[in-house]
């Protein structure tokens with residue numbers, strides 16, 4: 001990877017800076033930061049907030065949006081009602097919501113930074129340049145996918161130890177931190193402490209329906225010196241993060257235990273397809289963990305979460321099934337709300353009726369795959 005990909009181009013940073021500074025001078029109040037509920041989104045919101053406060057903006061509201069499906073509907077109604085004067089969206093494909101942006105811009109100046117594939121960009125119908133700035137390095141920087149945290153860190157421009165640490169944590173949860181040229185001076189014990197904190201930040205967003213509660217951001221704001229010097233065991237905000245982490249981890253362990261108990265009754269499992277019940281969105285991490293225990297199998301773990309059904313798919317290293325193709329097959333039989341991913345890891349969501357159809361189809365494909373594998377093995381023996 002080239003050095004440039006670690007950073008967002010200076011001219012893009014300058015453009016964003018000018019746009020936000022102008023807004024700060026003319027509007028002064030009712031600023032909103034909307035961030036993706038994950039490590040990168042949260043750390044970028046931290047830097048953006050620091051930048052705004054240095055511009056003497058004190059009236060800032062915060063909201064986060066969760067994956068897997070970027071539930072923008074929960075966001076749009078309250079935002080249109082609250083009518084912020086300036087709205088900042090970090091690390092999420094909000095530009096696909098053209099109707100929402102068109103309505104919002106009547107009262108609101110809009111800034112967006114995202115680094116995901118642009119998808120169906122609502123470009124033509126979007127607000128004019130005066131009131132709207134959208135930066136995505138995938139479009140504006142030869143396809144580089146520089147994380148939102150890097151962008152906001154560059155924008156804020158301060159280079160104290162805490163800034164470096166929060167940059168590290170944002171990049172760590174995006175799996176970018178290793179090899180990044182910014183962290184050469186940080187010792188590995190220090191890095192380990194940051195990784196632990198980063199995991200706690202990331203996991204705190206798996207709690208249900210809490211888009212106005214900012215455990216992780218509140219913790220970041222509470223650190224006065226640096227994470228290195230901070231007595232985490234005495235930091236009330238960090239204790240909350242730790243408690244959520246333990247709660248979720250315990251529930252995950254317990255659910256995996258139930259699944260493994262269940263698997264014992266099947267001496268030769270051909271696939272794993274199981275529903276779980278939890279207030280937390282755990283199907284992804286559980287499916288990921290099971291793939292290591294069952295390298296030959298395809299794994300689907302599903303759950304109801306909020307109003308919809310979610311299924312996360314993973315496959316072991318020795319399993320040949322392509323999960324993207326699997327989802328395409330499912331789409332022929334059921335209407336999905338969202339669906340996609342990589343050949344090794346994919347996910348889909350649907351409402352109840354369609355989800356049942358999808359699971360039915362998935363089961364058939366799993367069985368067909370297991371059957372073809374068995375036949376292959378028997379042919380090899382001959």
Ligand SMILES: [Mn+2]
Nearest residue numbers: 036038040091
């Ligand atoms: Mn993100």
